[in-house]
Amino acid sequence: MQPTLKSQQLFEKAQKLIPGGVNSPVRAFRSVGGNPLFIKSAKGAYIYDEDGNAYIELINSWGPMILGHAHESIQEAIRDALQYSFSFGAPTAKEVQIAELVVEMCPSIEMVRFVNSGTEACMSAIRAARGYTGREKIIKFEGCYHGHGDAFLIAAGSGAMTTGIPDSAGITQGVAKDTLTAAFNNLEQVQQLVEANPNQIAAIIIEPVVGNMGLVLPQQGFLEGLRAICNKENIVLIFDEVMTGFRLAKGGAQERLGVIPDMTTLGKIIGGGLPVGAYGGKADIMKCVSPVGKVYQAGTLSGNPIAISAGLATLTYLKENPDVYQTLENIGTQLVNGLRAVNRKLGLNYTINHIGSMYSLFFTEKPVYDLASAKTSDTNLFAQYFKAMLKRGIYLAPSQFESLFLSIALTPDLIEQIIYAHEQSLREVLELK
Numbered sequence: 001m002q003p004t005l006k007s008q009q010l011f012e013k014a015q016k017l018i019p020g021g022v023n024s025p026v027r028a029f030r031s032v033g034g035n036p037l038f039i040k041s042a043k044g045a046y047i048y049d050e051d052g053n054a055y056i057e058l059i060n061s062w063g064p065m066i067l068g069h070a071h072e073s074i075q076e077a078i079r080d081a082l083q084y085s086f087s088f089g090a091p092t093a094k095e096v097q098i099a100e101l102v103v104e105m106c107p108s109i110e111m112v113r114f115v116n117s118g119t120e121a122c123m124s125a126i127r128a129a130r131g132y133t134g135r136e137k138i139i140k141f142e143g144c145y146h147g148h149g150d151a152f153l154i155a156a157g158s159g160a161m162t163t164g165i166p167d168s169a170g171i172t173q174g175v176a177k178d179t180l181t182a183a184f185n186n187l188e189q190v191q192q193l194v195e196a197n198p199n200q201i202a203a204i205i206i207e208p209v210v211g212n213m214g215l216v217l218p219q220q221g222f223l224e225g226l227r228a229i230c231n232k233e234n235i236v237l238i239f240d241e242v243m244t245g246f247r248l249a250k251g252g253a254q255e256r257l258g259v260i261p262d263m264t265t266l267g268k269i270i271g272g273g274l275p276v277g278a279y280g281g282k283a284d285i286m287k288c289v290s291p292v293g294k295v296y297q298a299g300t301l302s303g304n305p306i307a308i309s310a311g312l313a314t315l316t317y318l319k320e321n322p323d324v325y326q327t328l329e330n331i332g333t334q335l336v337n338g339l340r341a342v343n344r345k346l347g348l349n350y351t352i353n354h355i356g357s358m359y360s361l362f363f364t365e366k367p368v369y370d371l372a373s374a375k376t377s378d379t380n381l382f383a384q385y386f387k388a389m390l391k392r393g394i395y396l397a398p399s400q401f402e403s404l405f406l407s408i409a410l411t412p413d414l415i416e417q418i419i420y421a422h423e424q425s426l427r428e429v430l431e432l433k
């Protein structure tokens, strides 16, 4: 690895111009130390920094680059779209095409509205659920992250947790009062909240598979239990599938796990790497959204033709090449089996949570199933491991409390390189022979 001088210079300048030098907090490397890398380009499984170093990618833009970076079919779609201009603020044929695909691929979605990010999707879904039910409170889960909308920055995961402000400043008490929180995988707590707030809960919003406190899986019966509570109490069940949508299966975690919510929020893969989000669900809920209903939500760049073209090309590729999902399963299994084998060889019993093409290594021997157990991970060890991996050319998320994302560009050889780097890194960090 070359010295990262250009990245350092850029970071120094950036800090004078942009808060913390970054446009999203986790990127600042604060929880792992050192300076962030400034990225110049990426192709396939590799990402390249401004100093010319190449790294094998395990972030993949936090999920969207499921086909690897700069995939030809997406490039072509963007190039083709460019010639027709970049924004109209008016409906296009491609919006109808992508809506049709989303409805076909995602089991819970009968109607869908496109926005610009996962954050917008989640904010809008909550508003729609409130408008639909006439109720004000929501339940979210500690350590789940649904973007930076006010209502979600209570006990939030991802960057909020990484930077130590899970309850952000700037949120009014009124908003905080309407956001109730429960521990992930704890059905009893949800039941208690529902009983304590009769006919007041508009929605339960959840990442069905959490990617924002590291990867955390739902225990058997948990999502089914939420579904049953929502049915009984007329609460809108919202799955935030911004990370898992089109990744854990063509129809996301809901298809894979067989629990169908009332509404779903999407982002990341749905834009193929360009800014697109979407929320959708049962038609009677979506018909509450303006201009049909009274829930207002709008956006000049919503359905932007370049972004929608990239998303449409990505979803079309996934639909026409369903073998992608088996490939991702194989890649995930080969990698995680390899990491686990190394851990066993070194006598380490660290928890690795894994499903399909997402995984997290936690520096704890305890099972990780909620925020409290995720926090038992030794984050200092994680930081050292992160740096040791980076030195060996592996680009991991710079926080313990994020999932890693795999792409189909990872070949068996590259996977072996990651496993080898993992062993060398653990040996270095733990001073093992």
Ligand code: HOZ
Pocket: 024, 025, 026, 027, 062, 145, 158, 159, 212, 402
């Ligand atoms: N909050 C994002 C992942 N959970 C990180 C976004 C970014 O820094 O790009």
